Amino acid sequence: MKLLEVAVIPGDGIGKEVVPAALEVLNAAADVHGGISFRFDSFPWSCDYYEQHGKMMPEDGLQTLQNFEAVFLGAVGDPARVPDHVSLWGLLIKIRREFQQVINIRPAKYFRGLSSPLLRPNDFDLLVVRENSEGEYSEIGGRLHKGDDEIAIQNAVFTRKGTERAMRYAFDLARKRRGHLTSATKSNGIVYSMPFWDEVFKDVHKDYPDVQTTSTHIDALAAFFVTKPQVFDVVVASNLFGDILTDIGAAIMGGIGIAPAANINLNGKYPSMFEPVHGSAPDIYGLGIANPIGQIWTAKMMLDHFGYLELGQHLLDVVESVTYDGIKTKDIGGSATTREVTSEIIRRLQK
Template identity: 75%
Template sequence: MKKFEIAVIPGDGIGKEVVPAALDVLQTVADVHGGIQFDWTEFPWNCDYYLEHGKMMPDNGLEILQGFDGIFLGAIGNPQLVPDHVSLWGLLIKIRREFEQVINIRPAKCMKGIRSPLVNPNDFDLIVVRENSEGEYSEIGGRIHRGEDEIAVQNAIFTRKGVERAMRYAFELAKKRRGHVTSATKSNGIFHSMPFWDEVFNDVKKDYREIESAAFHIDALAAFFVTRPQIFDVIVASNLFGDILTDLGGAIMGSIGIAPAANINLNGKYPSMFEPVHGSAPDIYGKGIANPIGQIWTAKMMLDHFGEDELGKKMLEVLEEVTADGIKTPDIGGNASTREVANEVCRRLKAL
């Protein structure tokens, strides 16, 4: 019996609705399989917690989380209560950075029963490997002066170590998929960091001669996501480029509400964290219509991370059977509630 200790942070808004739904699905998988067991510990860290305590998590929050096998996160943010830069940097980004979750992976595929806005999506199935610790999202920089002479300087930080490990992760992932890696660059416009990125990519790909590779400037690559997404398998990108591409990936799938993500720690010192791409959507919180697919697919990625690939594959297959049969929330053309979608996934898993 494999036992996994999971820290659960539902967070804000619809996170408090879709996380319980996804946990029910995970528990069903464990019950049906019989060889795995989950122990959940929930933490009420969110914007309400900040209003009460002046911080997004307790001072020893990271110390508490460090002992878990994984972190299952819903959504963080409620800008009407707490500015986004306070809530995100106080919890989500804090966990990513201090737990050395240096890789972010986000898949996008043409899902059965979900209409893509593309006229001909051609059954695309891709995954973006995003460098998750440096790049354009560094804290290095500053501001000086005020008024018309005010200056803001933001430095992008690219290390060979950080860039190379993201690229190697992408090539290793491509071995398990269709054997192709695309690099997202902009070396014709960003003078220092992107030529450096290209150089590292060219060095790394020499160690993976069996894997096909290509490089596209980010503007063209974004256009190709719309015009021919089926040509992509694994895409490796910097922090900013990966962030933008993956939101576009959610859009071409038909809804950001179905897009999953994983923040991966590679050295084993800290747990990895699993979260859907969608935000907290406070405008629909409490209505029972939030799409649980992104959170359930995120649970599938957590299973993959724990080496339970076959269980994760089966979970995604069942999820697509449910959407193909029209059991969907309103954002993707259905009339089912959050709970009805999750319950149907559980019912079909039990029937296997």
């Protein structure tokens, strides 16, 4: 029996509702598999914790998390109490950066049972690989002067190492899927970083002659996600471009509440972290109507990361069958509660 030790951070708002639901599903999936079990250790780091302690996590929080095989995160943020830049940089981004989680992966697919806003959604199934450590989200810059002369400078930083790392990861995934990789660029308008991005992409492609490639400007690519998402297989993008594209991906699926994500550490020194794309939605917290699918699909990605690909696919198939049969929460056109959706997924898993 393989024991998988996972640190759990429910976080804020509906994270405290959907994370326990996903843990129940993971335990049920482990029972079905028979060869694995989980040990979950939960940590209350959140905006509640910040109001009590003046920080989002204790000083030794990262040292504590480092001992686990993965981090399972719910949602971070409650802007009415704690500014977003404080809550995110004090917990979510802090873990991403200091645990060297340099790759972010977010899938989007036509999900049976969901009403896509697209007129002809076809059968799209794409995966965005987002560079997760630098780019437009670097911490280099500052503010100078006050009043009419105030200046804000935010520097985008692209290293060959970070750029190539993300691209090689994306090429490897494309080889395992349908053999096509799209690069998100903007080299016609951003005159230094994006031509550099294009050059690295061409260089890396030489090592993957079996993978077909396309480079598409981000504005056109965003439009194509809406007009013809079915043509995409794997997309590799910078930190900012990947962030924007994956929210579009969630939207065309039919709701951001079902979208999952993984933050991957490649060197094995630190655990990877798994989190849904959705936010904490404090306005519906406690009503029992939060959509658990995003968190459960995130759990599927964690199973994939641990090497249990068949079990992960079985779980996603079960979730999709539940939505197809109309058992879904209000945000995606149903009337079921968080508890009802979760219980039905578990029932079908066990069946």
